[in-house]
Structure formats: C-alpha cells, structure tokens
Amino acid sequence: MQKRTIVIVEIVSTGFNYVEDALMRGYQPVVVECTFPGTEEDRAPFLVSREIARGKLPKGVPYIEETSDYAALLERVRAYDPVLVVPGQEFAVELATHLAYDLGLPGNPWSIIGKMTRKNEMHQALADHGLRSIRGKLIHNEEEAIEFYKELNTSHVVVKRARGACTQGMHFCEGYDEMIEAVRTELALSASDEHVGDILMQERIIGKEYIVNTVSCAGKHRLVSMCFYDKLEMNGSNIYNYMESVNRLDVGNSAIVRYAYDVLDAIGIQYGPVHGEYMVDEKGPVLIEINCRPMGAGQTRQYLDKIYGQHETDSALDSYLDPVKFEQERLKPYRPPRKGVVKWFILPNDITLDSAPVLQLVRQLPSYFYGVFERLGREPFLTQTVDLETTGGAVYLVHDDERVVQEDCAFLHRLEMQYPEILFNQSHAEPSAYAPRVPLQEIIQEADCHGTILIFSDTETETTGAVVVGSGELPAAYDSYDNVILDLCRPETFSDTESVFQQIFTFLSKVRIGGRVLIPQSTYCHLPYGDIGMEILLRARGLQIEAPLAGKGKMIIASVCDL
Template sequence: MPHQNVALVVDGYSTGLFYPAALKQKGLRPVHVASGAQKQSPGLMEYTSHLSERLRADYEILVHDWEDTGELTHRLVALEPVCVMAGCEIGVEMTDILAQALGLPGNGTAQSAARRDKLVMHQTLEARGLPYLSCLATENLDAAMTFAAGLGSWPVVVKPLRSAATEGVRLCNSPDELRAAFGALVGSSTLFGERNDRALIQECALGREFAVNTVSRDGRHVLSDMWEYHKIASPGGAPLYDRTMLVRTLGDEHRAIIDYAYKALDALGIRFGPAHVEVMLTAQGPVLIECAARPMGGAFPQDLLVESLGHTQIQWAVDGYVDPVAFAAHAAEPYRPTRSMCVKSLISTREGAIRSIPGIALAARLPSARRGNFLETLTTGHLPRTVDLVTNSAHIFLCHADAAVVAADWATLRELEVEAQNELFELCPADASLETDDDWFCRVPDELWLKPEAQAPEDADVIWRALALVPGERVLDCPCGDARVGIHLAARGARVTGVDFNPRFIARAGERYAAAGLAATLRVGDMRQLADRGAFDAIVNWFNSFGYFGIEDDFEVLRRFAVALRPGGRLLLEAPNRVGILGNLTCKYDADGKPAGAVAWDDVAERLVTRFSVPEPNGSSESVVRSGVRMYSLAQYKLLLRLAGLELVHVHGEGLTVFAETSRRMILVAVKPKDA
C-alpha cells in the first residue's frame, strides 16, 4: 500500500489516545509506535495490553516489536512519515530520537535529558538565568539531610527524577518526614519501570499552581489552554489532586506565568509540538515545577474541551506539525473560553471491595456534571486509598456557561468526599459476619415493625406541627404500616394516601379507616417505584422507614418523593441520630474481635446490623435473619436531600425538641423549591 501522509504516534496512551481522530481529520494516516518502555514495567505492560484492541481499530499499522532503534528506524523510513509525536510521557525520548533520525520536525536529542530529568531541567533554567528551584539528586541520606537543612526552611519536596502524575512525590515538613520519604523512594521503581537509584530533594515553591498547555512550531509558542490546580496535602505528605479548573480570563498574573512558561520552553529546547508546563506563582513570581514535551495528561473529554475552548491541544498540535497556515491562524486567535470547566478528582481515605458506586447516580444530578471516569474502580471492583494522582478513585468533569454553577457543584462533590464517602463508593463489610440479607425487610415479623398504639396520637401531633399541616392538604404516608399514625392525620382533616410494601398492613389499614368512618386512598407499593408526580402537599416517612436498601435505592426513594411533591411541598423524615445512638450502643465481640451479640455496628457499610430468629412458614424451625438499617449522618442526609431536589429547612430532636448531637432521634423537614 502507498505510505504517503503517514503520521507516527509514539506511545499513544493517556491523552495520546485522541491523536488518531485528529490526524484523520487532516487526511493523515496514523501509525502507532511502541517506545519499548512497556517491557520494563509489568504495570505498564498490563495497562497497554488493555488498549491493544482500541489501538488496532484506530491505527493503520502498529509497530510494536523491534530489536533496536536502528531496525526500528529502517522500518519507519519505508513508511515515509511526515511527522512523529509523543502520545504521553514515556514516549517523549523515543520521539526525539525518531524525529532526528528520520529528519522530521522535532526537538532534537541534545536536550532530551532536560525534558525528562527534573534535576537537569532546573539546572538548565538556572544556566539560562530563569527562576528555578534548588535541587539535589542523591542516593545518600546524610547528603539529603544536609541539603534540606541548608535550604533554611520547611517543607521540602522529595520526588523521583523521572516520573509523572505525582508518583512518589512527598511534601516533608520535618527531618523525620524527609527520612521516611527518602527511604521509601530510593530503591523503588516508577510506573515506567525505571529504578529510583537516587531521590531528588527540592526546595518547595509555595503559592498557586497552574498548568500552561502550549503548542509550538519552529520555536513559536501558542497558548492552547490554561488551568489552575487545587491540591490537598495528605497525611503522608503527598499532594492529592482535588480540582483542576480552566482559567477563563487572563489577568496580569496569568500573562506573567505564560511569558515565563514560554521562556522555559525555549530554555529546554522545545520548538515543536505540544507541551505541558506546570508553574507555581509564588510571592516572588512564577517558577517552574516541571515541564513535559507532550500533551496534558488525564484524557479530558475532547468534546467538552471543544465546547469550552473551540479546540483541543491535540488538534492544534497536529496543525503545528503539518499545517503552518492553520497554526498561524491559531496563534492570532485571542484566548477566550466560553464555558467554565473543572475536573474533580475524587479522593478516597478508605479502601476495600466495592459493592456499588452510588456516586455515579449522585453526580449525575449536578447541573454541570457532563462526564465521569470511574473505569478503574468499575473494572477492578476495588477502591484504593488515594495517595497520588494515579490512585484518585475517579474523575468527574464539570462544564457550564455559569462559573458559579461549576463552583457549587465542585463544592457538593467535595462535601460528599469529606462527609459521605460511602455515598460515592459503597464498600462491602470488612467482616463477612456483618453481611445483611438483601430481603431482610420482607422477612421481619409484622409485630416488630409496629410501635405501641398508645404513642400514635402523640406521633401524629408531632407530624402535624412539624409539617405545619392544614386540613384539606394531600398527605402521602409512606410506608404507612397499618395506619397507626395516618388515621390520626386523617381525623384532623388531611387527605391521606397510604402506601406500604406489606399487603397485610394495607388490609389492616383499610379496616381501621372503615371502622373510624374516615376516607383514605390505600395501595400496596414499593417506595422505590413510587410513580406519583406533583400529587402531594406533604409526605411522611416515619419511624425508621428509611435506609433499608443500598445507597442508590435509598437515594431513588428520596428522588421519587421529590417528584411526588408539588413545588413548595414538604417532606418529613424521622430517623435515628447516628451519633446519639452509637454513643449509647453496647456491642459484644468475641476474642477475635468479631461481633458476638445480637446487635453490631458496621463502620464500613454504616449499617446497624441486628440478628434475630424468624419462624419458618411451617413452624417447625427458625432461621436467622440479619437486618441492616443504614444510619445516615445529618450531613449525609443534607447532601442526599439536596441532590434529590429538596432543601433541608428544619432539624428537630425527638418530640420536636431542640436537636443536639446527643439526641437519639432526628426529625428532618425538607421542602421542594417552588421553582422546581
């Protein structure tokens, strides 16, 4: 076949996965080249093998098996390529080698080391008179300690010389932390399979961190996009990615950062292709953290970038190699993103086997949430504890014309992360003895669901006052049981509809209403499948009637309640107060620390697990049922209600007393916004 218009992509992983589509749009024929780095790392080999099917579909030719660079170059010459570009970090040096050997546009090999080795990188900046960070690369702990002491202040940074994605990076606030970080790093291997024979000790730049993504042609640099990072220091000292926010308006400080980034590109010999420049804006001005001669990682959804920016870095990078007219046009365009965009990287402080990922359904309720990448956790079924960018449990992409909407949605996700990690990733119990029966609520004897009859009038009075009910209002009692409470609401003039999963309760409720001469609409139904829309002024969910299911189903109950309410309608939800209950709960454990009593608290699943005996239908024997009512915290209820479309307006203790942390019960009143 003819090989004209062939474009080579070296290690087209991460964001490099988007090169084939951009190349084909330009009439180019993509050919994929493996750098060979995969052979050095089992982790990389596994990652790239998962992508083999996609690579075969996206590329006309795969050049993966070669003996040496001479043989590889000979094979590629025959294809008559017009350009070669790096898809990700591991392909940068091979891209330099091939571009030079094939006589193609590139950055040459003379400064390849400065574009990968962080020590040489900052030494190069120093030699060019640019702001830089003082560094030492050493395998000797004493030398590291002496250098750190000489910097005169803490914290200091410990990192690999050649790595990416914050792997191995530690922020050390004391000599002891430095010793620990140094010991953990030296002798380890990077994701790329390279051994860390030395550690880089570096002064810490404090300030606001930015990513400047550029495209270059013949030494002329063009800004593609700019982002501001927000990271959170972990207990181990690693900076954890929280959010990455697109910069929409360039101020003087941003222009100073961009100007410095361009000078850093010149110093590092980056004349062609995309670059990802990370810069800290300190009190003294911009200073480089590190620079990479490849696209920004993270595989951001390209359609959202086009929607926000009008282009992608990948598209402009292709133009930089093969279309000088288009590149010049891009250089003349003003930087004016039309939408706000934020990437929320989810941070997990827990780890374990995943039962479900309710975070997908919850995030989908956010107005700016457009994409989510939960692939790793979905594939493995395991939630890792977040220690760096690679172990972030998922990424959620927010995009909206209104920056305030994006900011509010990020804040909600961050609040979920802090207050309700189980609502993002529901984990299996660490102890199998705490597993509950999926259908436990169907097997509980009827009498165990019912409170004493004498309390019904008082309960109804609390409900009436909490909801500020007036005669004639339409009230959904769900689940209604045998109408122990609902009949008193009806007697006060409420138009009651009762729904319960148990047909025996519905039959008894009908008898109760008939005996009292009161009207009510009663039906057997599952509150997860409630289909009413705008039908009720108020909904009552009373006495431990929430938290029976998985988190996604519990949320679906709240969502359906919200749909069933008219705008301005109210929901009352009565539940145990987790803090108050657990503060007075006594659990028994055996010598091995396993639950031994009838009641146990599962801290992982956040369920109160109760074991009780239930007679079999034939009455000849009993079976053990393990029930598990999920006990949500007040903060978690607030979040779930908000995401369901309801606003929490009142929180009371039992009997409408003032709610306190020690309250055993809580009565929540939420309202559906009038403009909903």
C-alpha cells in the same frame, strides 16, 4: 490511494484524543507502545489504562506493542510512511522524539531530549538562560544528600525521581529526618529496579500551583489552556483535590504566561504541546517541570472543547500540519467560554468497597459532564489516597455559570471528608435509628397534600387519593406530580446503596416545578447518616430543602424550584 499516517506513541489518558483527531483530518492513526519507568507497582496503573485505551480503539487501527529493539521498531514505523510521530503520554516523549528525528519529521531536536524529560536538566537550562529556577541536585548516596541538604539551608525539601509522572516517587520533607528517610527509600528502589532511575533533591517552593498548556510551531508559542491545582497535605503526601480552569487572567497571571514562554525558549521547544507546571510564591512564578505532551487527567476532546473552545491535541496537530491556522489561532485572545473543574475523589482511609453510590450521585449535579472510576471495577479493597493513581476516581464538571461548578466541587469535597459512606459504601448501611412507619394517609393529611400524589413504596400497593408504585413501576410513572412521598421502610430495600440511590433519584424526577417531596423518618433512617444522608441526595438533585413544620414529626420536606 493509501492514507498517510500519524504515529501516536501511547494513547493513555488524553493522548487518545490524537486518534480521533487524526481520523477527522483524514489520516490513519498508528499506535505505538513505549516502556513505562518506575517500579512494578508504579507501572501497574499505566498498564491498566493502556489496556482500557486499546479496547476503545476503532477497528483497523494498527498497533505496535512495546519492544526493546529500537532499530526494528524504527523500521516498522518507517514502513507506515508517517507524516508525524507524536507523544500521547509523558513517558512516550523520548521514544516519539527519537523516532521523529530519525525519520526526518517535524518535531523537537533530539539534542534537547534531556532538557525535555529530566527535571534536573530542565532547571539547569533555566539557570543558563538567567531565568528563575529551583536549586536541586542528583543524589547517589546518603552522604551527597546530607551535604546538599545543608547547602540548601532550608527544612523544606522535595525528594523525587528525575523522570516520573504525577506524584509517584515524590516526597515532601519537613526536616532532616523526613529527608533522610525519603532518600533511603528512593535509593533502595533505584538500586533494586533499573526502571526507577536517578533521584533528585530540590528545595521546596511553597505557593499556588498553576498549569500553562501551550502548543508551538517553528518556535512560536500559543497559550491553549490555563488552570490551577488545589492540593491537600494528608495521608503523608500532597494529594490532588481538584483542578480548575482559569477563564479570565487575574492580576499576576500574565506574568506566569510570559515566564512559561521564556521556559519554552530556554528548553528549545520548536513544535507540539507542552504541559507546564508552575509554582507562584511571593517572588513570582517558577517552573516545577514541563511535560512535552498534551495535558493528561483523562480529559476528552468534547470536555476540553466545552471549556476552552478547542482541545490541545487538535491545536497541536495544527502546529505541525497547518501553520497558517496555527498563526490565526495564536493571535486570537484567550477566551475560554465555560468554567471547568476536574474533581478527584480522596479516600481518607483504606476501605473494602461494598457499593459505589458515588456513581449515581455525581450524575445529578448540574455541572456534571462525565466521570471516570477505573479502580472501582477491579479493586474491592481500595487503599487510602496518596497520589493520583490511588484516588477513588474523578468527575469532570463544566457549566456556563462558574459558581455552579465551584459549588458542586465544594459539595463533593465536603462529602468525601465528612460523609464518605455516601460516596463509597464499605458495608450495608447501618441505620441511624429505626423509626416506626407512619400511615400514608396520616402523612398526606399532616402535610396538607392537595393535587396529584405519587407514593414510591416497598410496603403498600394502594392508598386513597394517590398513585402507589413499586420499584418495577417507578420508571414508567407520570413525571409531573404535585406531591411525592418516599415510603421505603424495609431494611432489605437498602441492601445495595448504589441501587437504592438510583431508585431515589428516579423517584425525585417525578415531581413538577413547584411540587413537594415528603420523606418520613421511617425511610431516611436506613440511609448512611440518616437525615443528613437524605438531604445530601436532595441537594445533589438540586431540590430546595424546606424548614420543618412545627409539630409535624421528623419528616423532611423539599420542593422543586425553577432556578
């Protein structure tokens, strides 16, 4: 008997989870491409992500490439006899909704597609239902922009595209000059590229931004996840810093969720997932925009399950295929079991990348789950961060103790702002100051080392009372020493920062709980930022940096604590 199919329009980012969920339910996934709007530059990162996702598809998954012939596409999809057509990405919503409607499948009415995808129509729907909305207007020329700017009577405005993803094409303007410059930029792009579309000007609401992710079944709505963004105004843009899960509703949070449900009703949402972005100021919550698809940010189903006890695409399939289970889950209290944070890496400046020690460093953090660094493999020259597509990558953190996650996130942000070379190395590390090598026996004696001693050295092969290993022997070395000494003195050892970080972290794993790590200046002087760079590695590994011993030179001492 042939399997029934679930058609997924675009599988970039979190949309890929639908593929695995369909297979686990016994359905055959079928993937369809859509057309990405925006300029060629805007579309480029989505096309790269699409190819990466396609490369991960299980063997035998049918794949229909992008086409402008809707009638032919409809018949190709019809031939697979799908039970559902779902959008996996923001720009797929229109095509997926159209296909589902024409095939008579469960979904949202085609008549509301404008309110589902166009920011100006979303807010008009809210106003029509008496809900708080943001004042805005489509702009076709400079004269309209100037007139509406005066009507708004505020210096804080946003110029953006009526359809767009993330922060592409978005301008946060302070005053008339910035407004008119943004309008001219976007109008010129719209005139030269049909994919850019309409330009929207809105008043800017300043507050704290929350995400409310829901799934709906026959007009009933369920909260599946809630989080908030931290953003920074720098590099002429509003840049994502991190996104943190809301695990317990605080005072005022329930009002956001109630308002989100009202928004869904005003738009007319009947089925499936909605990723809603809301700003909260002194007046309460107001919609920024909704996206009628699963939340993105490249979150795997395993990561989401760890945080929320479920993942959105699976819960969305319940809304279509198993309304009884949907209702059971809808009535349960919201209780995410673990704290999660997605931390995006900000590049304060343009860099020419020599190595990426960040790949080794993040793996040491106690809350590390996985990382995504797509740009690092394809672009040696990295432009400064101005939006999500120009970040240096992302790390996904989760832990039972929310303080651990928050501390790890704050630690990474401090590094990217104050010590960026420790993450993204632009050139071979310049030493802080060359220091003469201290004989190993002198280090052992001064540090009063007793018990077992391991020395990782690029210079000596043996010393009395200790085991000395080079890079080749290090991985197989015994892993429970009382004392370990890092004796890397040759500049050529540090020619590849990422590689040497990997070796140092392997070395640090060889000391037992209660044991000590000793690093002389002749080693750490070769690292970016010298002693600070070494202490960053120790902190990432979770070691306790000890107070220096008076009269013992400039040796760094750390210990392994049982926390």
